[in-house]
Amino acid sequence: MLTTTIVVIASLGYLGLLFAIAYWADRRADQNRSVISNATIYALSLAVYCTAWTFYGSVGRAAATGIGFLPIYIGPTLIAALWGTLLLKMVRVSKSQRITSIADFIASRYGKSHLLGGLVTIIAVLGIVPYIALQLKAISRSFTILLTYPEVSMPNPADSLPLLQDTTLYVALLLAAFTILFGTRHLDASERHEGMVAAIAFESIVKLVAFLSVGIFVTYQLHDGFTDLFDKAENAGILNPLIIDGMKGYENWFALTLLSALAVMMLPRQFQVAVVENSGEQHLRRAVWLFPLYLFLINIFVIPIALAGQLTFVGENVDADTFVLTLPMAHHQGSLTLLAFLGGMSAATGMVIVETIALSTMVCNDLVMPLLLKRWKQIPPDADLSKLLLRIRRGAIILILLLGFLYFRLAGEAYALVSIGLISFSAVAQFAPAMIIGLYWRGGTRSGALAGLLSGFVIWVYTLLLPSFAKSGWLPAGLLEQGPFAIELLKPQALFGLTGLNEITHCLFWSLSFNIGAYILFSLWRTPRVDEATQASLFVDALKNQQFLGVGLWRGTAEVKELLHLAERFLGNERARHLFQAFAKRRKLTDIKQLPADAETVYFAETLLAGAIGSASARVMVSSVTTEETLGMDEVLNILDEASQIRAYSKALERKSHQLEKATRELKEANERLQELDRLKDDFMSSVTHELRTPLASIRAFSEILNDDPDIALNQRRRFLGIIVNETKRLSRLVNQVLDLAKIESGRADWNAEDVDLLEIVEEAISSTEQLFADHGTRVIRALPDHACIVTGDRDRLMQVLLNLLSNANKFVPEQTGEVTVCLISKQDRYEVSVSDNGPGIAAGELPNIFEKFRQAGSASNKPIGTGLGLPISKKIVEHLGGNIWAESTTENGAIFTFALPKKKKAA
């Protein structure tokens, strides 16, 4: 038996479970271990689209029109495939600007307009209140029906009960309390309600499981599957298999699909879960198919249940809207009935919670805030407004639910569930032109959006809302029958004489026509103003990587202290400081105090405030504490232009910085080389002075001795004079060689490039040193070829090299027994000239340095007379002529100096 107690306990238990899930998810979010950052949960949360209207109403509509419930779900399926661009753009814009509601979105798109935000909010509240009423009605009705279990009887109209005995009132209050607990923990609405999303995703599972359970029970327990059911229905004459017939025309079929495609994006609760609560753009990908799949699954059994209900309750007064509940009841399925009831409740509560949170944000930011700002001067400057804002939101939640209850009491019984839903759909569809066209067309202006929204809204009120009141008996029925003042053309449901459409299609056609028409017409009337153009660009180019654009468009002076104070007033001290601190850290600063009051900081503060009080109010507040320069239209266009080129620029910049890096590296290397050269030069100078000082010292010393001692012995006098002469020669040779070397190294030496015969030069060098060798008693051995060895070079320089090597060799060989061998051989591509001696050789450790300046081999005892520059000069010469020079030595066999020069290339 299902007793009242069981039903009440199950309901409260279910709500408790929901709350526990939300609490748990919130805790996890606080610990940065989000449970909802998951594509599947995102898609499930989107299924908040399926309300009690789907759960109970689809069956009702199917019973009446056959396939007529289907467009409501096909529309979202078709538009979902476009979410990859459309919804992505909305998400990205909203994240970067901290947009927290659809009203804020539209207001922000058209230059952060309070007027527009307010209008959107009013339309949304008026449009959605009936929809909320519908959920309240569903819960209270299903509860009342359940009370007579297992007897199925339709409850009396709720408005026949006294107010305080109406379950709906208590349902409304309970849901209000629940929503406040869920939705107003933080003020910053851009801080996502993770707990709420988790609970909604859970509810989506519950309602799907409940509906599928009833469907399977009805189709496979009560009947023998689909075929059996269709057979029986056909025999009973209740099956209408024709689509267009059921839809009463092709236009209606199309219009309803279009309507639901728009609504699934424009409904405040859908915007809330799809955009505001989105925790990652990548989640959109799965939603593209998983959300439609959910819709598909929850609709499979709609027709079987509708048919089975009609077969079961023949001649009984049972609403098709209740079949999901009454079918298990009639067949005494206690637990299935309870599951169905909880499924319906989950569908209704999910919708109510999200919708009222979304609407309360809009009411607070777009209706109350502007009023508050008007009285801004009367508010004490140190009042903490964050608590006030929270109270406003909570008040709005209660107000909206009570409005829903009121609508339910006054008009709720006049309509079937599905029709109320469509009235709401039509209202929010009015947002679509301003939203969607505004995302792709820069030219849309504030006045265009205002005109479009206003005209669409007026037509909606006139063709849909007024008739619904008239049908409830609030307005004279004559208004519908004859038109106002009996003017036929203005009949609300046949405007301008248009007949043959159902009321929804009729409303949709006229309202969207006027809406779009006015939007475009007024937008084209004049060009966008500066603030409109700025925002238009931010929205239209949202996918083009332009987050810095908003920053670039602010110019003026501000104080960080003031901005922080402002944030503290709306967000609370702790939270504001925490967020500013985090911002400072992102900018690599350690403290708030170091934050510069630049465009970036102002932009940050403004978006922060936008998250709490809406973009339009944030704009007003920030401009109240800063001095702003108004940018001219030209300037803005320039910046926008620049921004669109920024990507190209940044690529070029990257390239440039690579080049710069390379140049820096090269410069550094060059500098190091230069320093090395400088050091070498220093060493060289130091060596040169040393080498100059030494002979100078001898010359001076002996000159002074000769000068001081007149009676010095003759032979000694001769000896000393000889030394002076030799040292003087050494000195001048040194000076000459230093100059020569400097000339060669600096590249200023004159070189002749002529064909010379190496053999001839060798012979000449030997003959000119003949006397030198003879004095030393050295034997010269020639090992020379008998043909000319032509190389390209400078005759005098080559001679210099050879003389150097020969005199060097002569210096080192022992007197009288010395032997110097000169050898010239032809290798494949070069000639090699070597001069070997039978002197003491060069120690292995000395070999590598032998060609360095002022390095002389040999110990002090037999120090050769030389400048230490002969070999370095020879090396320079040979290398300049494209050859190379090296020394080999074994201490037993003396040293061999060899140089090689390339053969002259045969003339081509």
Next chain:
Amino acid sequence: MNRSTQTRQRLAGVTLLGFLLFFSPVLTLFDKASEWAGIPISYLYLFGIWLALILLAAWTVEGRKH
């Protein structure tokens, strides 16, 4: 053209295909009172096309990863 642009264009194709199958005169070909396996052919057509579109979108988005 990068992969995500291509995916988006394919998805737009799915939407267009859906409009063609649901709203063009193609629909009237199946909007008949005849049955197939005991189920009205119009129902089969609508739910079948619906599911096919969903699977096509799923395959477009998820399928090419592997």
Next chain:
Amino acid sequence: MTKTILIVDDEPNIVLSVEYLMKREGYQVMTASDGQVAMEVIADTRPDLLILDVMMPRKNGFEVCREIRADPALSGLPILMLSAKGREAEIKKGISLGADAYITKPFSTHDLVDKVNQLLQSRE
């Protein structure tokens, strides 16, 4: 008693001129052509004064100076550095290593002789 002076230099002409000057003053003279030889000579004969070049093969004048000052047995041996290295830093280095005087080449024979006499007299 005649004082002995050790001349250490790798340039034979410098050695020759300094030797002449010292002998003219009445000193006994020994010569060494590099630092290593000098150390051996010092160990054998204990000269009264050292005239020391810096740039020499095997062991340079700075090292010789350091070794002598590190050896207590040689304490009080006057060292006169006679070097072609004339930069401020090099002179300072020589003094800091314990040289008693530093004369740069080319030098004035009079200055050299005066300095040697002065160093030897202050010993007494």
